[in-house]
Amino acid sequence: MLNPRIIPVLLVHEKGLVKTVKFKDHKYVGDPLNAVRIFNEKEADELVVLDIDATVEGRDPDIEMIGNLASECRMPLCYGGGVKTLEQAKTILGLGVEKVAFSSLFFEQPELLTRLAEQVGSQSVVVVLDVKKKLFSGYECYVHNGQKRTKISPIKAAILAESIGVGEIVINSIDCDGMMTGYDLDLINQIKSAVAVPITAIGGAGSHDDICKLIQQEGIIGAAAGSLFVFKGKYRAVLISYPNRNEKELILS
Known part of the structure; x- marks a missing residue:
């Protein structure tokens, strides 16, 4: 049976680990490989690594970097960024990565994700929906690191993702990214109510209480941050952390 998962998300920019605010203002926070080692020690449920430059720059995935991260990682690893072909996805999975995440390719060639799911299993195919509020009402999906509109609602995109055989949908709120004021619970509930595939939410978590509220509302969900x-702290000093076992039990209870 699936359980809620608490998932760190690492953003790679120019080979370094960064954190953004609303997909902008990159702040360097360290070395990705070192972060993986720390999350190993803290026994994280899962890890998501997103190369936020690759698709925007038209660059292929950094296979050497992914291989280094996968060989070090002792938890399930999901990688996204720049994957444009089935061959690239299979290469990445062959390195020991459990899941490959897609954003732009999903909107451009959804049939490729169907073929990949048929060949490697739907559990290894993830769609990331980068979502932003529209000016007056509703939401819209963006691609290319939030730079390009799709004019497609996240609910419509989620239903399409489920129909083509995707195994997981990640909801990434652009508006909440880096704000640390809580998840967009309304957005998450709308999408989770529309599909049956596993959902992971990213964007806005500023405390363990925010994760607790998400899980209390949605039950079995990936709570990513x-x-x-x-x-750490109001001045945002860089310090990698993760709930210990007692804290995790409180969050999930």
Whole structure:
């Protein structure tokens, strides 16, 4: 049976680990490999690594970096960024990565994700929906690190993702990214109510209480966070953290 998961998210920019605010203002927070080692020691449920430059720059995935991270990682690892072909996805999975995440390719060639799911299993195919509030009402999905509109609602995109055989959907709130003021619970509930595939939410977590509220509302869900696990205090000093076993029991209870 699936359980809620608490998931650190690492953003890679120019080979370094960064944190953003609303997908902008990159702040360097360290070395990705070192962060993986620390999360190993803290026994994180899962880890998501997103190369936020690759698709924007039209660059292929950094296979050497991914291989180094996968060989060090002792928890399930999801990688996203720059994957454009089935061959690239299979290469990454062959390195020991459990899941490959797609954003732009999902909107451009969804049939490729169907073929990949058929060949490697749907559990290894993840769609990331970068979502932003529209000016007056509703939400819209963006691609290319939040720079390009799709004019597609996240609910429509989630239903499409489920229909083509994707195994997981990640909801990434652009508006909440790095704000540490709580998840967009309304957005998450709308999408989770529309599909049956596992959902992971990113964007806005500023405390363990925010994760607790998300899990209390949605039950079995992936509660992912970036800033919460790499910053400490109001001045955002860099310090990698993760709930210990007692804290985790309180969050999940």
